[in-house]
Amino acid sequence: MQKDHPYPSAVPSVTHLIHHPYKPPAGFDAPQPGVFKASTVYFPTVADMRQREWKDKSAYTYGLHGTPTTYLLEERLCALEGGLQCMLVPSGLAALALVALAVLKTGDEVLIPDNAYGPNKALADGELRHFGITHRFYDPMDPQDLSRQITERTRLVWLEAPGSVSMEFPDLPEMVRRCRERGVLCALDNTWGAGLAFKPFDLLGDGDAGEGSLAVDISAHALTKYPSGGGDVLMGSVITREAALHLKIKLCHMRLGLGVAANDAETVLRSLPSIALRYSAHDQTARALAAWWQTQPQCAQLMHPAFEGAPGHAHWKALCDRDPGTGSAAGLFSIMIDARFSQVQVDAFCDGLKLFKIGYSWGGPVSLVVPYNIASMRQAWPVHLKPGTLVRFSTGLESSHDLILDLHQAVQAHLPMA
Numbered sequence: 001m002q003k004d005h006p007y008p009s010a011v012p013s014v015t016h017l018i019h020h021p022y023k024p025p026a027g028f029d030a031p032q033p034g035v036f037k038a039s040t041v042y043f044p045t046v047a048d049m050r051q052r053e054w055k056d057k058s059a060y061t062y063g064l065h066g067t068p069t070t071y072l073l074e075e076r077l078c079a080l081e082g083g084l085q086c087m088l089v090p091s092g093l094a095a096l097a098l099v100a101l102a103v104l105k106t107g108d109e110v111l112i113p114d115n116a117y118g119p120n121k122a123l124a125d126g127e128l129r130h131f132g133i134t135h136r137f138y139d140p141m142d143p144q145d146l147s148r149q150i151t152e153r154t155r156l157v158w159l160e161a162p163g164s165v166s167m168e169f170p171d172l173p174e175m176v177r178r179c180r181e182r183g184v185l186c187a188l189d190n191t192w193g194a195g196l197a198f199k200p201f202d203l204l205g206d207g208d209a210g211e212g213s214l215a216v217d218i219s220a221h222a223l224t225k226y227p228s229g230g231g232d233v234l235m236g237s238v239i240t241r242e243a244a245l246h247l248k249i250k251l252c253h254m255r256l257g258l259g260v261a262a263n264d265a266e267t268v269l270r271s272l273p274s275i276a277l278r279y280s281a282h283d284q285t286a287r288a289l290a291a292w293w294q295t296q297p298q299c300a301q302l303m304h305p306a307f308e309g310a311p312g313h314a315h316w317k318a319l320c321d322r323d324p325g326t327g328s329a330a331g332l333f334s335i336m337i338d339a340r341f342s343q344v345q346v347d348a349f350c351d352g353l354k355l356f357k358i359g360y361s362w363g364g365p366v367s368l369v370v371p372y373n374i375a376s377m378r379q380a381w382p383v384h385l386k387p388g389t390l391v392r393f394s395t396g397l398e399s400s401h402d403l404i405l406d407l408h409q410a411v412q413a414h415l416p417m418a
């Protein structure tokens, strides 16, 4: 029985305001979907409440378990990355944490590339260690090192392409093959690729996601970056293609209560249609800036996977540039500023930039710069990195001409060669 006109009193009161009989006509259709906000979801009857199944998205039971807005975003993200199931979480880091907590238990070990996103390493060294889950770092540029470190306790291997900050591009298909051979789950932090530079569930690029395909088990993604595109939303996703693995992640997600706000989901839905155009624009600008840096004597090394000589360039070419010249990359690169310049000088250079803002994260309209102390972030100084001070740039959507002028003035003012 539908209780759609429940109040007995004919006298207008605050109850009328809350239990109002008017319902707008169905069938509203427009470019952007509606924002459905809910903790409580109504059931017409108790029997219906007992029957409803939220795990397969066939119904609604509670805001935390999904709304039309979050289901819609999940499905569209699956389309972007080539997955079948998706969970939304409140940040990219929460996506990494959810994967770890869903698949690891006391006594297990997780392998992490030494150039992984820093907070993922910190999670392993903090909460995971407290739970009796051990971790080891492997050399992301050496698949043999990965194989050597896999033991019978290894339950999860993290992959990142390219690594954070130092931007080495690993031989991702080979790493995945090695995890497959040993029967170990592999999860990719796919924030850089964003489902655009390559397909995490079709690493052979033959459009086949079936039995013969080469795929990661899990793609975790900081939607905070390109899917949001505004520098104003924190969100993450965990995408899979296997129902049992997804259910494991979903139940952990539910027990941890990792809901996302409907307005934030709507913001990402609003940005998603333009993601490929923005990604390409960020990419072109980053390459223009990187090419300019190559002409500057202050730049001892360029770390942008699409550039000849950059760490892992051949792996980027093989995975992302199959049709040579058409490959894409995120708008992110680092340079090693020559060791003759002090940290103080490099900091002054960053402070002296006018268009580039100093700030973490990336994927928004404004270009960002951050100097990093790589020695404190790695087990050892990577052999392929020249000495110097690393500065990472994330390109926004400004004109590359103006950005280069800005770099030029700050270099002239703060990094004199003579």
Ligand SMILES: *Cc1c(COP(=O)(O)O)cnc(C)c1O
Pocket (backbone or CB within 6 Å): 090, 091, 092, 093, 094, 117, 164, 189, 191, 192, 222, 223, 224, 225, 234, 235, 236, 361
């Ligand atoms: C930014 C980022 C994250 C974390 O995303 P947040 O939404 O900021 O928590 C994870 N991995 C990579 C590679 C990132 O760049």
